[in-house]
Amino acid sequence: MKVLALSGSLREEAFSTRLVDAAADLAPDGVEISRFERLEEIPGFNQDRESEVPEAVEDLRSRIEAADALLVITPEYNASMPGQLKNAIDWASRPHGESALAGKPAAVLSSSPMPFGAIWANQQVRKAFTITGTPTVERELAIGKIDEKIDATNRLTEDVARGDLAALLAELNELVAVIADQSGQEAIPA
Numbered sequence: 001m002k003v004l005a006l007s008g009s010l011r012e013e014a015f016s017t018r019l020v021d022a023a024a025d026l027a028p029d030g031v032e033i034s035r036f037e038r039l040e041e042i043p044g045f046n047q048d049r050e051s052e053v054p055e056a057v058e059d060l061r062s063r064i065e066a067a068d069a070l071l072v073i074t075p076e077y078n079a080s081m082p083g084q085l086k087n088a089i090d091w092a093s094r095p096h097g098e099s100a101l102a103g104k105p106a107a108v109l110s111s112s113p114m115p116f117g118a119i120w121a122n123q124q125v126r127k128a129f130t131i132t133g134t135p136t137v138e139r140e141l142a143i144g145k146i147d148e149k150i151d152a153t154n155r156l157t158e159d160v161a162r163g164d165l166a167a168l169l170a171e172l173n174e175l176v177a178v179i180a181d182q183s184g185q186e187a188i189p190a
């Protein structure tokens with residue numbers, strides 16, 4: 001299974017981006033995680049010019065389409081997901097009827113040095129995914145005090161957080177299998 005990870009932070013040493021490595025460390029066998037690294041190149045979405053698709057947006061859409069699943073990792077800015085992440089979700093959801101996000105299984109992870117682990121940003125991504133038709137694993141994983149739980153090699157050091165992230169990835173794996181099974185059944189003629 002190929003998972004595309006989208007870190008919502010542009011910061012070089014972002015916990016959100018470091019968590020891509022932590023996820024790769026805890027992923028079930030057979031799950032490969034790669035990161036979309038061009039978030040900063042995506043310009044602000046303007047519906048007047050949405051037919052002029054920037055190359056970085058083409059790349060994002062084709063990477064989402066080529067992946068079996070998405071792992072969105074969001075920080076929280078002022079109780080919300082960062083603007084650059086919402087902007088990428090908006091671009092990926094267009095044009096209407098051809099959204100790269102429609103039907104793509106996803107898991108959402110958030111983290112913060114604050115105790116609540118960016119839960120509001122996490123819930124915002126999940127809410128956006130209800131509108132984009134992106135099936136999302138039920139587990140809502142928000143890792144608080146992330147600065148105390150990740151080491152210099154980007155591995156999670158706390159057992160609870162390790163178990164929770166491993167469970168999130170296992171649920172994503174299962175969701176991909178369930179959706180593949182459903183679409184196989186739909187393809188069988190009556």
Ligand SMILES: Cc1cc2nc3c(=O)[nH]c(=O)nc-3n(C[C@H](O)[C@H](O)[C@H](O)COP(=O)(O)O)c2cc1C
Binds near residue numbers: 114
């Ligand atoms: C503009 C701004 C607003 C922030 N607002 C919140 C917030 O609402 N909740 C929170 O838990 N942390 C907040 N923080 C702190 C971030 O959680 C912290 O900077 C975190 O490391 C950012 O994620 P990153 O490491 O993935 O870049 C804010 C940081 C910035 C720069």
